[in-house]
Each structure stands twice: as structure tokens, then as C-alpha cells.
């Protein structure tokens with residue numbers, strides 16, 4: 001295992017390639033992400049966002065090149081990242097037989113944290129995501145937005161260094177999604193976590209990311225944008241960035257450009 005030097009980026013992707021059969025999904029991708037950054041991987045369907053995130057999470061390895069998270073290869077040294085990385089998905093993946101607080105406790109239980117500490121942390125996180133009063137509700141008693149809040153609390157409760165979010169805002173209506181992503185970004189900034197999130201929605205990225213990597217197949221960074229708080233408050237700047245991204249991804253970001261898996 002390679003130790004991380006202070007100057008090394010927290011996440012490093014160097015000249016990475018990934019094939020699925022004959023299909024080249026990632027071609028010579030390089031990117032750096034610093035500790036504490038909120039980074040969006042944005043692109044149309046088939047751009048390679050999930051593949052890149054899966055490689056960063058270590059759930060798939062790359063064919064060539066290097067992926068390093070906190071100095072280790074996540075697909076090889078995944079034990080070194082245990083408890084340091086967490087993930088929330090598009091669908092909340094909550095356990096229906098558990099209450100909200102019991103769902104938040106799950107990650108802490110897997111890490112064998114003491115029972116009292118686990119309950120206290122889960123309750124604190126539920127309060128932080130604005131679900132005080134809903135602790136004992138079962139999943140079917142919660143709205144879609146509340147479920148995603150539970151899912152985000154569960155991801156953050158283990159006190160990870162790095163949080164991955166896979167389209168967590170995209171199944172919610174526009175207003176719910178907007179409120180949730182702003183609350184989430186505030187929490188992540190307050191606690192100083194690094195966050196990498198995948199989205200196909202330009203507004204998700206512009207609303208919360210410090211940096212946006214716009215990907216086009218085969219996972220090429222066709223545009224990289226830095227955004228700060230002042231830019232976010234300026235509607236003209238935001239509209240300009242929106243147009244720039246739309247041009248980079250070729251108009252409608254939801255249109256499918258990838259071959260179907262059956263064609264491969």
C-alpha cells in the first residue's frame with residue numbers, strides 16, 4: 001500500500017482506460033480532486049459517469065492507468081478505505097422494516113460502533129438533515145424527499161472522509177430537489193467532507209459543486225468549470241455557465257447517445 005504524501009491530491013485518476021467487451025467506456029481519463037471539494041460528474045446518459053464513480057469507489061477496477069483515493073487503489077486496498085468512504089444512491093435503498101433512526105444506524109452497526117454512540121449519532125444526523133420528529137417513522141410513512149434525507153444522514157453518520165452520491169436528487173420534483181441539494185451542500189461544507197456526485201442535471205451541478213467535470217463518451221472531460229459562492233449568486237453568470245455546459249454536452253443532456261448493452 002502506498003502512503004499518501006501531503007502534496008498528493010485526495011483523489012487521483014491518471015490515464016485511465018476501461019472497456020466493457022468491445023466497447024471503450026473510458027479513454028485516457030485524468031482528473032484530480034482535492035480534499036474538501038464538492039465535485040460533480042455531469043453528462044448525458046452513457047457519458048461514463050457511473051463507470052468513473054464505480055472505479056473511484058473500487059467496485060470495478062480499470063484496465064490501464066491509475067486510480068488513487070487517499071493514496072490507495074480502491075479496487076485493491078478497499079479495506080484501507082473501510083469507514084472512510086460512504087455512498088448514497090438514486091433510490092434511497094432504505095430497509096423498510098427499520099425506522100428512520102434504525103436505517104441511519106446501519107452503517108455504524110456494520111462498523112461495530114457501541115450501541116449508545118450509534119443511537120446518539122443517528123439522532124444527531126436526523127436532526128441535521130431536518131428530520132427531527134420523524135425518527136420512529138417507517139420508510140412507507142416518509143415522502144421521497146424525506147427518504148433521501150434519511151439516506152444522506154445514513155451516509156454521513158459514519159463520519160466518512162469521502163461521500164459519493166449517485167443521482168440522489170434526480171428522482172425528486174424540482175423544488176424538493178433544490179431544497180435538499182442546498183441543505184446537503186451546506187452540511188458537507190460545514191463538516192468539511194469531500195463529495196463526488198454524479199448527475200445528468202445541469203442545475204444540480206451548478207447549485208452545489210465547487211468544480212464540475214462535464215463528461216462526454218468515452219468519459220472524456222469536455223469541460224471543467226470552477227464555481228464559487230459569488231458566481232452562484234449571480235444569475236447572469238449561472239445562465240452563462242448553463243449555456244456553456246449545454247453546448248459542451250450537445251444540447252439535451254437527457255438524450256441517449258450510448259449503444260444499448262444488448263448491442264454490445
Ligand SMILES: Nc1ncnc2c1ncn2[C@@H]1O[C@H](COP(=O)(O)OP(=O)(O)OP(=O)(O)O)[C@@H](O)[C@H]1O
Nearest residue numbers: 020025044045046047048049050051258259260261
Ligand atoms: N457492465 C457493463 N457492460 C457493458 N457495457 C457497460 C457496462 N457498464 C456500462 N456500460 C456502457 O458504458 C457506457 C458508459 O456507461 P455509464 O453507466 O458509465 O454511463 P452514465 O454516464 O453513468 O450513464 P447513465 O446516466 O445512463 O447512468 C455506456 O455505453 C454503457 O452502455
